Amino acid sequence: MDQFEKLWLSMGIANLEWGQGLMMLVGCGLIYLAIAKKFEPLLLVPIGFGALLSNIPIAGIGGPDGMIGMIYHVGVETGIFPLLIFMGVGALTDFGALIARPSTLLLGAAAQFGIFATLIGAVALNFLPGFNFTLQDASAIAIIGGADGPTAIFLASRLAPDLLGAIAVAAYSYMALVPIIQPPIMRALTTKEERAVVMQQLRPVSRLERILFPLVVLILCALLLPSAAPLIGMLMFGNLLREAGVVERLSRAAQNEIINIVTIMLGLAVGSKLSADKFLAMETLGILLLGALAFCIGTATGVIMGKIMHRATGGKINPLIGAAGVSAVPMAARVVNKVGLEEDHHNFLLMHAMGPNVAGVLGSAVAAGILLALVGN
Amino acid sequence: MDQFEKLWLSMGIANLEWGQGLMMLVGCGLIYLAIAKKFEPLLLVPIGFGALLSNIPIAGIGGPDGMIGMIYHVGVETGIFPLLIFMGVGALTDFGALIARPSTLLLGAAAQFGIFATLIGAVALNFLPGFNFTLQDASAIAIIGGADGPTAIFLASRLAPDLLGAIAVAAYSYMALVPIIQPPIMRALTTKEERAVVMQQLRPVSRLERILFPLVVLILCALLLPSAAPLIGMLMFGNLLREAGVVERLSRAAQNEIINIVTIMLGLAVGSKLSADKFLAMETLGILLLGALAFCIGTATGVIMGKIMHRATGGKINPLIGAAGVSAVPMAARVVNKVGLEEDHHNFLLMHAMGPNVAGVLGSAVAAGILLALVGN
Amino acid sequence: MDQFEKLWLSMGIANLEWGQGLMMLVGCGLIYLAIAKKFEPLLLVPIGFGALLSNIPIAGIGGPDGMIGMIYHVGVETGIFPLLIFMGVGALTDFGALIARPSTLLLGAAAQFGIFATLIGAVALNFLPGFNFTLQDASAIAIIGGADGPTAIFLASRLAPDLLGAIAVAAYSYMALVPIIQPPIMRALTTKEERAVVMQQLRPVSRLERILFPLVVLILCALLLPSAAPLIGMLMFGNLLREAGVVERLSRAAQNEIINIVTIMLGLAVGSKLSADKFLAMETLGILLLGALAFCIGTATGVIMGKIMHRATGGKINPLIGAAGVSAVPMAARVVNKVGLEEDHHNFLLMHAMGPNVAGVLGSAVAAGILLALVGN
Amino acid sequence: MTETELLLESLSLMAIGMGIVFGFLLMLVGILRGMSAFALKIAPAEPHPAAAPAALHTAGSEPDDLVAVITAAVARYRRHH
Amino acid sequence: MTETELLLESLSLMAIGMGIVFGFLLMLVGILRGMSAFALKIAPAEPHPAAAPAALHTAGSEPDDLVAVITAAVARYRRHH
Amino acid sequence: MTETELLLESLSLMAIGMGIVFGFLLMLVGILRGMSAFALKIAPAEPHPAAAPAALHTAGSEPDDLVAVITAAVARYRRHH
Numbered sequence A, B, C: 001m002d003q004f005e006k007l008w009l010s011m012g013i014a015n016l017e018w019g020q021g022l023m024m025l026v027g028c029g030l031i032y033l034a035i036a037k038k039f040e041p042l043l044l045v046p047i048g049f050g051a052l053l054s055n056i057p058i059a060g061i062g063g064p065d066g067m068i069g070m071i072y073h074v075g076v077e078t079g080i081f082p083l084l085i086f087m088g089v090g091a092l093t094d095f096g097a098l099i100a101r102p103s104t105l106l107l108g109a110a111a112q113f114g115i116f117a118t119l120i121g122a123v124a125l126n127f128l129p130g131f132n133f134t135l136q137d138a139s140a141i142a143i144i145g146g147a148d149g150p151t152a153i154f155l156a157s158r159l160a161p162d163l164l165g166a167i168a169v170a171a172y173s174y175m176a177l178v179p180i181i182q183p184p185i186m187r188a189l190t191t192k193e194e195r196a197v198v199m200q201q202l203r204p205v206s207r208l209e210r211i212l213f214p215l216v217v218l219i220l221c222a223l224l225l226p227s228a229a230p231l232i233g234m235l236m237f238g239n240l241l242r243e244a245g246v247v248e249r250l251s252r253a254a255q256n257e258i259i260n261i262v263t264i265m266l267g268l269a270v271g272s273k274l275s276a277d278k279f280l281a282m283e284t285l286g287i288l289l290l291g292a293l294a295f296c297i298g299t300a301t302g303v304i305m306g307k308i309m310h311r312a313t314g315g316k317i318n319p320l321i322g323a324a325g326v327s328a329v330p331m332a333a334r335v336v337n338k339v340g341l342e343e344d345h346h347n348f349l350l351m352h353a354m355g356p357n358v359a360g361v362l363g364s365a366v367a368a369g370i371l372l373a374l375v376g377n
Numbered sequence D, E, F: 001m002t003e004t005e006l007l008l009e010s011l012s013l014m015a016i017g018m019g020i021v022f023g024f025l026l027m028l029v030g031i032l033r034g035m036s037a038f039a040l041k042i043a044p045a046e047p048h049p050a051a052a053p054a055a056l057h058t059a060g061s062e063p064d065d066l067v068a069v070i071t072a073a074v075a076r077y078r079r080h081h
């Protein structure tokens, strides 16, 4: 009889806390969104499964001696996984549109207002009972507005590891919701004429420009904002591998093997931060709310900057492309294209939106560097 | 003269112990079996070479500061390598046949009797002089009967690291010997009529079923047997990546890059456990003997369960497919097919044997979980 | 005002030391050589970028808590990265030409004289002010003459980590300069008739010979020179994966995924050793000088041994192929081919030069083992 | 523990172990049947829906339609000559 | 820190942060323009020099010219029949 | 150690080192000859047995026979027109 009791006590069902059960449901929910609704499946499938595995009672897979816990320790605590993903993003990104029209960097800058507005929102929530965000917490939450997964994970792992799970889930979920969140704001802020502006074709960009670009960006970053150097450095390293033209093998490794392997590991590791005591809290609700706010504000300020540039250039810029400044590459640029086509069936804005889109990646990396420098310890 | 002595003393030949020499021969023997006899070459080539490298005098490649010793520490002691291989196995495995006919799970269950019978055999060997197996040792040896390499390595690394080398070699060798070990037992236990049974074609399985399958299995495992959750969890994670249909990149990484890289590392690391003082012992002989016994018993109980199901279903089940329940995917299923074809040239049992075959993988993972829960410390 | 001061102090430009600035220029220079001049781009692009990143003020990317510093700690200090690259080199190398004509090993042996002459040169530099090389330093510098990148990095990481950056840069730069350094020496030491010798076609090599080769080499190395066993062992392991014919998956992983991923990491890590205080020193000048010397001497002794074999065989050997004995695979063999074609438009020496070329890889690994055994601590 | 105690312990392990293995997999049989019933209710089965795409993502399959194109072209060419 | 102090601090963060983001990216606009001018001076632009090769090294692109060959062959075949 | 001692030491290192390098590789020459004799005795050489398959597993080689098929098809097509 004794042995049966020992057996019963080793069963999951005898040890399941209600919170673990709920978090396993959350994990299933994320997997559902990823597969059925195609919400950023590359990240949300591993994150959801990581949440499932880490909330299994007794097994301790997400704990310090469990597999996922060890992966988290090696790859996320050190910051290495998001940086390697950023290298892959750099190797996958064509910065040509940005080089051809550098002024679109301003759209990427304007959209970062979503980040800083959210920072204030997070701090303001402290006036409500149940919220107690530090400046570090608020900064990590605010970066959701950057609409860039690896940047969000990198900053959260440095400033607020406890909130990492909720922040990553919010960041990737809202990135997936971009086609729903952005269009109404874009339409509300622009006139019919503005949306129908046909932009001038981009000039071709030479190979030398493409090779110099990552070096120039890195050196500027090194001189002005070294705290953003790991992120921007790895992004630009990946891009240099891509554009150098002489290291095809390495470029392919960065674009495929490394990013795929790291994505699996990173997803599982992030999922292990979806534990009941951290996730099933009032704060998560706040984070989800602020994340949505961040995307809306970023979209709005991007479009408004688009309108300013529209006027300043005498109507050459279609203000819609400002919405792509939030990053969420390449989803936001596609949304711009779609909203543009609604107005004029022959006006393809995709290439024009790629400039602000990748500028948004740089912009949020810069913002992350600022927050690290001023708020980090 | 002094310097020449120093030189002589730094030579391998001056420091070679007879045991190291013998183990290097064992390594060569494994490589021979792998290349000339095609004995599970993917594992036995690296294991054999790892044995060669680790038994080189002075160099200490398998020691704590040597390359292979460090790989062992990082990947095998932590259990991460076998789990990553299991993820790849999951991504490579089509569970469709099992979903279409879940009753074949019982065949996979019956074949695990080989494991527990071997456990008793190992303990019984203690009555002979020269054997002194603990319950942990016996459990690790018994899992050879699971006919599943990563499961055996995972359990042995937890329960009896000293025996890991012999256990892994026995497990992979017998898996390679399945076409020789199984057929006589299968023929002896079945009648001509039974072997000639033509089975009904399997129904098609829907995409939704394939996606729900890994989640359902994981959740059942989490509720009942959390100690099996790392193994079954990673197997099911790999399978979900495969079936989700939206994470092709990750599925390919699990099936190729990750499993290939980890196989090389795991093989070398396992080879480093082939040291003279552990391997050139009476116990290894016992392990090899018990391993063969385990495969025979597992095959027999699988076939017997097949006969029981044959009668219970009124002759719809060909009892031969029970032999595939030992796992050894996909070799055992092919053996079933071959023995079936001997009786009837038009009776292809391969697809029907895949159900019990993959059920055997689940069955031994469950058995490993039980042993971990009840015998592990 | 206070906050602006804090901000200013967090800027790179406020903290930039002149040495860091110069090293960033050196990094850009290496990237220029790699991309514009095709100087071993696979290594020099990552090394150059690693130098850029590691010299960014404040960021500390190359420090103990920075990403590149951690990569260095895990992969280079342990010696694992160069060994994995050597595995890939083995999997990419066809030793057929060497098996068909083993006597070309002597050419590979003779060319190693460059290593030991450089050793004396490095020690002799100590008579000049500003130089203070230990025997360890001198040995690590000498290995540049081996013309083999991974061997140089492996030995330098063991004997003189401080000089690693300069040694790696010198090794790869001179390997790229082989087409410029070697031809004049080759022409000066040979007569027109010698250069025009047409060699007998190589016999075909059987599969069994190719499989036995790595095992034979490893066992000889184990018996005589265990200190070279990690390098030669991994080289031969890779080659066995290639020739076994039954582990295609693993061979491909070694040739592609692993070597590409590790090359990126190794390059970044080596770049982090390009710091101002180590690199902007008199010693670096000495290292660059000695490296050039080493290549010249190795080429010369290789060719001289070629002349000796030319006479000993009654004119069957074209002495030019001795120059390929320095390794620098496959560049040196191509240079031999080119110089041979200058003399006779129909005399293709490429296949004949591959024998000494890969013999040179073995030769420098042996030399590295000797230095490790006699000078290492 | 003496050898005999160990043997008894391992016998009990066998009983419990096989019991759980069978219990677990039997339960899984039932649950999988339920799962299939549920799945086929909300999404009726297509013929081999996942098997077909699975076959398509193996490496080197991209030229498959090329083969088809050529086969068709060659066939048509022969028919006309 | 009280909630109000925190709020003030975050307002100042916003001001500085947006200032640096704009400052940084504005500076980058200027530098990129200079870079392009410099680059086009020492190496005048070819039409899409990097984009074209980039498109070519994607996996599975090797059969591209095959497609071209076949398309041409098929087209010619049709023209003649 | 003084500079001179170091120099003497390195001279001795050179002598021993080159000795071992030559000794090792000379021994390898003999052993490889023996190995080849042994190997060719128990398995007489086929013409390039390993080289041919090695050439075949390079990436991107799968469409090779496609090229052959098309080349043949195109050639035949031209012959007939």
Ligand code: NA
Binding pocket: A145, A146, A147, A148, A325, A326, A327, A328, A360, A361, A362, A363, A364, A365
């Ligand atoms: Na952004």
Ligand code: NA
Binding pocket: B145, B146, B147, B148, B325, B326, B327, B328, B360, B361, B362, B363, B364, B365
């Ligand atoms: Na099994």
Ligand code: NA
Binding pocket: C145, C146, C147, C148, C325, C326, C327, C328, C360, C361, C362, C363, C364, C365
């Ligand atoms: Na060499």
